[in-house]
Amino acid sequence: MDTTSRTTTGRPVATGVQRPAVVRGLSTALRWLRHNPSLAFEFLTAALGVAAFVASVFVTIPQATMVAVTVALLAFLSVSALLQRVTTLEKVDRHVTSVHDFIRSGGLVRAVESGARDALDSVKSLHEAGIELVYEDLRAIDLRNNLASAERSIRILSNWVGVLPEIGEMLARKAKDGCSVQVLLLQHTASYAQLRSIELGLPADEVSRQIEGDLRRFNSIISASGTTGTRCPLKVRAFDARPPICMFAYDDIRLIGMFWPELDAMNGPFIQIRGERASDLLPPLVAMADKQFEYLWGSPATRFVRLLNGEPHYVIEEDLAWRQCKALEAFITDVRAADAANPPRSQALDDLRRHHPDIVSIVVAAGHEAIDIGSMDHFDAVARWLDRERHVGAVEALSLEALNRGHADPLRRYLAILENADRILDAEPVLWRFAEKGDRVARSWLVKVLESTERGKDAEERLLDWAMRGDINSRHEIVQRMLRSNRGATAEKMLRDIADTDKLAQERLIDLLRGSGRGGEADVLRDEWQQRRRARRDRFPHEE
Secondary structure, three states: OOOEEEOOOOOEEEOOOOOOHHHHHHHHHHHHHHHOHHHHHHHHHHHHHHHHHHHHHHOOOOHHHHHHHHHHHHHHHHHHHHHHHHHHHHHHHHHHHHHHHHHHOOHHHHHHHHHHHHHHHHHHHHHHHOEEEEEOOHHHOOHHHHHHOOOOEEEEEOOOOOOHHHHHHHHHHHHHOOOEEEEEEEOOOOHHHHHHHHHOOOOOOHHHHHHHHHHHHHHHHHHHHOOOHHHOOEEEEEEOOOOOOEEEEEOOEEEEEOOOOOOOHHHOOEEEEEOOOOOOOOOHHHHHHHHHHHHHHHOOOOEEEEEEOOEEEEEOOHHHOOOOOHHHHHHHHHHHHHHHHOOOHHHHHHHHHHHOOOHHHHHHHHHHHHHHOOOHHHHHHHHHHHHHOOOHHHHHHHHHHHHHOOOOOOHHHHHHHHHHOOOHHHHHHHHHHHHHOOOHHHHHHHHHHHHHOOOHHHHHHHHHHHHHOOOHHHHHHHHHHHHHOOOHHHHHHHHHHHHOOOHHHHHHHHHHHHHOOOHHHHHHHHHHHHHHHHHHHHHOOOOO
């Protein structure tokens, strides 16, 4: 049995006894009457009607009396309806009076002013930041016509343009007409290209392929214009960094997007910001966007672009941008054709000579072009071909040019040529330069050159300097020299400094201790190092 009821607030109250339905109904009716007095006549009319009906069942009531009761009931209903209307009108009158008083007292004006002031403050804050509009994505913008309306400048910063087929020719025309056009794209070999592919849920090489496609289109557009290098008005550079924003800017307008995970930047929201580049008081967001673009454009890691056999390469010198590597392309094409036919070596060389009567000059020019674009793989192919043909002087000249450009790859070949010609001292300037950069081959050869010219003290000072900078090979060389000159105590100290992380130093320290009659100490150290290695293998079982 249900022993609870509910109060007017809806909370259960224990009653202990189930009340009759009539009592509950009357209780509810009384509560309604307290909150709605105008319903009293309706309740009274209903009660009288029920009473007259019950009475007519048990008592014979004259027809005139029933008519009178009916008329009375109708009168009660009319009075009830009138009272309800009067009550409603009173409520309306009170509300109208309250609104009138609110308006007359200035409350409405103050409320409107407050709301307008809040809205104005919001708009003002957006304006101060430079924000004018927000777009759902780039498709909501007529990008081509907007960029085409530029009179002074167009700047693009993105991983790849994405809409280059639609705007490429227009960019070239705007640049030719004197509008400054600068495009910054991600290098297709940059580590972020693979990371961005993963962020987008694409194959790891997808972003790199998109970038390569854009660079090939730019190459076609610029080649068709007939201008390359510094004479090309359409400036395209490639950076190696994580781009902070995606930007399409024209004159004083910047359209800014972000690189969201799992969403291409061009399919995400863009904000439109405005600010005059010549102004000293740019809105903060505008100034930040411009600063990011200028930083990447001038970064030492940002390069100009050049294609070789359809593959992008990145060069420092603007004069090399988009220039055709005709000699190198001819050399590679001919070598590939000869390799494909797989003739004997002499026959392949004869074929090359027939194709290019002055084949050596063609190959040397190809070597220069490989150095220009920084392609050491192609340079190595050129050098090996010249080596086979015994053009040692050409290999030496090309190798020195590459070294002077900062490429360390040809160093061994260059040193071998000079050593065979008994001219190794000619390499000293190059050796000093690369030794300071930490090149192990250069350091080893520089020490040999210094010692061969009775500058052993200078050699040891260099070794000590490199050792102090953390070069392990230099430390081992110093140790060997100390042992040969009976400076075992100093050698032991140096070996102890690096033995914890260097296995060769451990072996040499054990040999040194045993050679000086301290075999017990050597065994203790050996056991300690073995325990450390076992502990590390247990902790990192997959580590080599």
